[in-house]
Amino acid sequence: xxxxxxxxxxxxxxxxxxxxxxxxxxxxxxxxxxxxxxxxxxxxxxxxxxxxxxxxxxxxxxxxxxxxxxxxxxxxxxxxxxxxxxxxxxxxxxxxxxxxxxxxxxxxxxxxxxxxxxxxxxxxxxxxxxxxxxxxxxxxxxxxxxxxxxxxxxxxxxxxxxxxxxxxxxxxxxxxxxxxxxxxxxxxxxxxxxxxxxxxxxxxxxxxxxxxxxxxxxxxxxxxxxxxxxxxxxxxxxxxxxxxxxxxxxxxxxxxxxxxxxxxx
Numbered sequence: 001x002x003x004x005x006x007x008x009x010x011x012x013x014x015x016x017x018x019x020x021x022x023x024x025x026x027x028x029x030x031x032x033x034x035x036x037x038x039x040x041x042x043x044x045x046x047x048x049x050x051x052x053x054x055x056x057x058x059x060x061x062x063x064x065x066x067x068x069x070x071x072x073x074x075x076x077x078x079x080x081x082x083x084x085x086x087x088x089x090x091x092x093x094x095x096x097x098x099x100x101x102x103x104x105x106x107x108x109x110x111x112x113x114x115x116x117x118x119x120x121x122x123x124x125x126x127x128x129x130x131x132x133x134x135x136x137x138x139x140x141x142x143x144x145x146x147x148x149x150x151x152x153x154x155x156x157x158x159x160x161x162x163x164x165x166x167x168x169x170x171x172x173x174x175x176x177x178x179x180x181x182x183x184x185x186x187x188x189x190x191x192x193x194x195x196x197x198x199x200x201x202x203x204x205x206x207x208x209x210x211x212x213x214x215x216x217x218x219x220x221x222x223x224x225x226x227x228x229x230x231x232x233x234x235x236x237x238x239x240x241x242x243x244x245x246x247x248x249x250x251x252x253x254x255x256x257x258x259x260x261x262x263x264x265x
Contacts, residue, residue, distance in 0.1 A: 007054050020052035024065035025113070025151050029135065032069045033145045042070040044084075048156060062156035066092060069149040083148040086118055086134055093122065093132065093152055099162060100124060102198070106132070106191060113139050114151075122154050130154030168235065175206070175233045176244045180251075181264040182226045183219065188259060193226060200254035201247050204239065207231035225264050 007020040021027070024047050035043045045067045053059040068089050073079040090106065097104050109121040111131050119133025132152035140147060184193065190210055197208060212227035219225060230251070232244050255261040 005054055007052050007058060020058075022051050022053065023153060024049055024051060024063050025067070025153055028065055028067035028151065029139070029143055029145060029149070032067055032149055033143050036069065036146055037144065040070070042072075042074065042084075044068050063153055064156050064159050065151065065153045067149065067151045068092075069146045084150065085148060086132070086150050089132060089150045089152050090120075093154065096159060097124075097154075100158075102195065105195075108189075122152070124158055129158045171233050171235045173234060173236070173238045175231050176239055176241075177229055177231045178244065178248050180228050180230065180248070182228060182255065182261050183223050183264045184226055184259065184261045186215065186222055186224050188224075188261065190226065193255070193259065193261065194228075196254055196258055197228065197230070197251050200251045201230060201232075202250070204232045204234060204243065204247055205230060206233045226261075 009017075009019065012019075028045050028047060031045055032043055047065050049063065049065075050060045051063050053061060066089060068084045070084065072082045072084040072088060075081070094104065103125050105123045105126075106120040107123055108117075109119060109131070110116055111119050111133060113136055114131070114133030115136050119131065121128045122130035122132060130153050133150065135145065135149045135151060137147075139145075140149060182193070190213075194208055194210060198205065201208075207229075208231070209229040210226060211229055212225075214225040214227070215223075230248065232239055232247060252263065
């Protein structure tokens, strides 16, 4: 990381090991390059370890790092040769940190060595605890790693923050689903849209799915369409149609007021 001053060793065993590491990511990228040079079409790695920060004293910070490169799935007759991308690693982090719920967010940011527009800060309660992003083309070229290499690094203390899952009986009452086709600015972050919906829909909302994003004919320039499914259910009774309609109206009002998003006509 060029923005940090690493701790220099007095007696290094070699010139390329002369400083203490300030990130686990470079080590994983070397491993990616090693595997890529040996015709490995799919590499997924992680490492837990310490990074060393200088200050009044040497600070040792436990970290978790992830690196993914190549194909998303193993080669086979039933799978497409689709390359892994930013959202695969983001999904891995969201699954790993699922116990944090809405406390976990991602915010577009720029980091040294990562691709502008394809990197983000990992936030917990609004505080940066890590980073995620596609490796910058200049770094890929210098290290000889594949184009679709994505990395992430996060504080291990956040990963260790495990909460006991809460238990609820499966409701014996029917679900009600409403699908919304929304028109938003292309710059609108889907995470912000979903967060706004959750807050406005109330406690009867049990599931929220973004199942399609469309850009093209039929939409104004600079706009995109988001298809979102809202599922409502109660543990003790069947919901009235009016209750669901009222919750959907609250969602639409909140989206329009806060984000300027409206139903697609």
